[in-house]
Amino acid sequence: MSESRPVVTARLATSRVLPLETTDLGTLDDLVDLVSAGGLVVLSGAGISTDSGIPDYRGPDGTRRVEPMTYGQFTGSSEARRRYWARSYIGWQRFNAARPNSNHRHVSALEQAGYVDAVITQNVDGLHQAAGSQDVLELHGSLDRAVCLTCGEVASRASLHERMTQANPGFMERFAAAGHTVGSQWGEQVRPDGDIVLADELVASFHAPRCLVCGHDSVKPDVVFFGESVPKTLVDESFRLVESAGALLVLGSSLAVMSGYRFVRRARQVGVPVAIVTQSATRGDADASIRIHAPLAPTLDALGAALEP
Known part of the structure; x- marks a missing residue:
């Protein structure tokens, strides 16, 4: 676990404060233990697809690099x-x-091995399915x-x-x-x-x-454009998956918008452990029992290697 550092904050476009300085909680071994118990629901964001050549919306401080059409x-x-x-x-x-990268393939492999029950993705690129994931809820469409x-x-x-x-x-x-x-x-x-x-x-x-x-x-x-609502049926199904999960694993999302963050909040409310793996701070860091601020690809490589028989 990294040592405590002063917290510097920045104002999000959503008027939420996001820490610029990060503090890890737990280790890779803790993440391996959590995942190996199974029943996992993955919540993925734009950061999982950046290695496929699709940039994300936000910089390390959570500020949007570009303003999408509403x-x-x-x-x-x-x-x-x-x-x-x-x-x-x-x-x-x-x-x-764009083609699936190792992050998508790791998630698919975890599903095939029985560790992951479902994927809730905020992405609209279809790369989880292209990598072989079967049970994918496209929160924001395709x-x-x-x-x-x-x-x-x-x-x-x-x-x-x-x-x-x-x-x-x-x-x-x-x-x-x-x-x-x-x-x-x-x-x-x-x-x-x-x-x-x-x-x-x-x-x-x-x-x-x-x-x-x-x-x-x-x-x-x-x-789903910015300013548009996610269909209620998708939200309800996502809540159901999270509430019945063994754990919620957030990959590559800053959780800066409520459409993803609400599932982290619900998991904490019902006692479902939350693990977050992203390079920068996230809005849900305070809700997580494990948080690893590191590049996604090498972290998932290490996780996959640790879970191999």
Whole structure:
């Protein structure tokens, strides 16, 4: 266990205080003991996918690196939807190329070995399933789908991308020609929702997708935007899983927003042990019986090795 250090704090966008200095609680051996007892529910955040090339939203102090489009902005105007889809059209191509990393594979292996009963993920990238995890609740939806807010028609993101390509000939070439002003931001600015920084003049030339059934431009990725509520059925099912778990293991989440933090709070309320593995401090540190502030990949490598027969 690391020695106590002065606590420095920063103000979150959610007006919560997040410690910048971290203090571990427990050891890897304690984590091994907890996981080996089984009945585990994993709660994963954006940090589990960063090794797949998908940056997370927040820096070490919990401050957002980028401001995502909110639900109110998206539904507020056709221009906002055009801006979202133009940026997402570019970002999706890198996002869709992402593949599971060792973190996802470790979680899948723990499930196959009988230690993990379910995964609740805040991510919309589908990488847990791609790695082989079977029982996954996508708390914030999936970018693989799009839904029309007017008539409810659901379409695959792949087919939607093909339609946008046909409606916007030469758009990728114009994006590439922007070179030093836009292209240099490609790596740093792809967000966990597949969005990307894009010049205003490119956005203005983009034709946003329309629903093939009702014709409206109210097509939205089937994900929960900031400012939008997680479906109650998913929240209730997640609470049920947490309440019946042997332990809750948080991987790669700052827990800065209530959509994930509430499950840590519920676990503590009902006496379910909470373990948190992230590199930075989290909003749920005070609720955890084990907290390890370390890079996720080597920690899970060590955990997997310790659990091997």
